[in-house]
Amino acid sequence: MTTRKSWQSIHDELRRRIVDGIWQPGDLIPAEEQLAAEFQCARATVNRALRGLADSGLLNRRRRVGSRVATEPSRYATLKIDIIRLEVEQRGAKYRHALTERAQVLAPERVQYRMNLNDDTELLYICNLHMADDRPIIYEERWLNPVVLHGIFDVDFSAISVNEWLVRNVMFTRGDISFCATNLTEREAQLFAADLGEAAFVIERTTWQDEQCITSVRLLHEPGFSMRTELI
Amino acid sequence: MTTRKSWQSIHDELRRRIVDGIWQPGDLIPAEEQLAAEFQCARATVNRALRGLADSGLLNRRRRVGSRVATEPSRYATLKIDIIRLEVEQRGAKYRHALTERAQVLAPERVQYRMNLNDDTELLYICNLHMADDRPIIYEERWLNPVVLHGIFDVDFSAISVNEWLVRNVMFTRGDISFCATNLTEREAQLFAADLGEAAFVIERTTWQDEQCITSVRLLHEPGFSMRTELI
């Protein structure tokens, strides 16, 4: 055995060959066996490195065929979904939230559709204004399904935020999230001390436990908000 | 040896124990060695399963300490960044784009800042309107760095889109992306046959090759656009 190679160093070297154009898009690269011989390591180590490159979209791998440099490399942006309180506190600001609404209601039709509910299930409807250093930053409008969330009607959501209660009490198995832009209504503009019609960033998130919908939430961000992340 | 276990089946079983609350948030789960004994498999197989759970944010793992069920499970939304033409064609629509502007200019200050450039580098400035079934869906405004992109001034971007030319000719090593909402200016509203001030979704993306900025782009989406993905 010569010096021990790490899968990371092999990953980086192969990545370099792709980025520098030594292996062009569409090219078939050497098989794992050959690379293992070149790098003087076990095939499993090369496999680990190649899997990483395939995960990040730089390679397409197929059995019997080999690993090909992607012709149209897929790139991904990964967004971390945090509890709002943590996001605020990590920025060094003081977090506070105010419960602005609480009711037991039938959801509007488009929410029923999103949550895949019958039209006779009464939901808990909760609205919250989230603040950083006492400045409103997010208006949260949320529908909760009592069929899944037993005892939800008895929880005191002025003491604990809905978000945190959910995180501690149920775990979702799947969810979807969508992003869009909207013009502030008059009422929404007042919340942010902004102008009617200003553009605001909206996140809508719906989460499920197996086939049952847990909750659907709409997060209206203050005008000027921008969400940033790294590309992979 | 009993029946052969796959890392996937172990992953799913452990995930079930977490989701069903058999292992509560904060709990220390058995060490790899013990799980390997339970599942009658090699430790490497358990390791692979646990690594998957840690990657998806359900576990926090530390050497010497063990694997702990995350108290505030991080959830991630992963967005696939495709070439616009592919996105349109995958929806079954006809793709077309029109070059609306092309100039050799100094970038505005905020773009220079974003691209980390001196204030004397002339960039190639290109604007494109992307259409699906002849309806404008994205207005693209882009600055390209000729220092990295040799010969960029000679390319005919009415024949090939900037996006595709870039993908085929350079590969970026890192990038950042941000999302926000904006009110359409009068000129922008005209492009989309929309009203002045309507809210539109904006993506800004800047990509780099090592320390040099390749390009920065602003994608203004048609009013009503919504970007959706699954939560992990």
Added chain:
DNA sequence: AAGTGGTCTAGACCACACC
């Protein structure tokens, strides 16, 4: 049939964090 990636095994050593 044959070649490629995907995975598993059993064992080993290392890196790290807590003692």
Added chain:
DNA sequence: GTGTGGTCTAGACCACTTC
């Protein structure tokens, strides 16, 4: 020191795809 996860090895078999 000691116990945990992180990784590597050498070999093996399997799964898939093309021939």
